Amino acid sequence: MFISNYIHRKNTALQVCAQETCFTVELARTAAEQELGLMNRTGMDEKKGMLFLFPKSDIYAFRMKNTFIPLDMVRIDDQYRVVSVVTAQPCTEDPCAVYKPEI
Numbered sequence: 001m002f003i004s005n006y007i008h009r010k011n012t013a014l015q016v017c018a019q020e021t022c023f024t025v026e027l028a029r030t031a032a033e034q035e036l037g038l039m040n041r042t043g044m045d046e047k048k049g050m051l052f053l054f055p056k057s058d059i060y061a062f063r064m065k066n067t068f069i070p071l072d073m074v075r076i077d078d079q080y081r082v083v084s085v086v087t088a089q090p091c092t093e094d095p096c097a098v099y100k101p102e103i
Contacts, residue, residue: 014051018082025051039066061100064091075101 016023028034028050038050049071054060057078064071068090075084084101091097 016051021047023047023049025049028052037062037067038069038071040068042068044069059101061098062088063096063098064088065094065096067091073099073101 012027014025014027016025024047026049028037034052034054037052038044052060059075062073067088070090071088073084073086073088074082075086077083086099086101088099089097
């Protein structure tokens with residue numbers, strides 16, 4: 001079952017744990033929230049992030065437009081396994097690079 005089935009629609013943040021490390025993540029559910037993502041942020045506290053919830057399991061690509069901090073993009077599959085980690089660098093000139101999980 002896909003992760004979005006477990007998250008109540010009114011929640012705006014969630015704690016996600018992997019082994020013994022937990023992260024507080026903001027939820028990006030709608031297309032508008034996902035398009036905005038972490039743009040225009042100049043920093044992020046340690047062990048915080050954003051979880052993108054998509055309507056179906058698939059491989060999604062991301063751009064770093066107007067994103068000023070490096071981000072680790074972690075793909076989690078339907079079985080809640082980490083299957084890919086990509087470190088994306090801030091975009092300093094157009095066109096911005098597109099980052100896609102390695103398969």
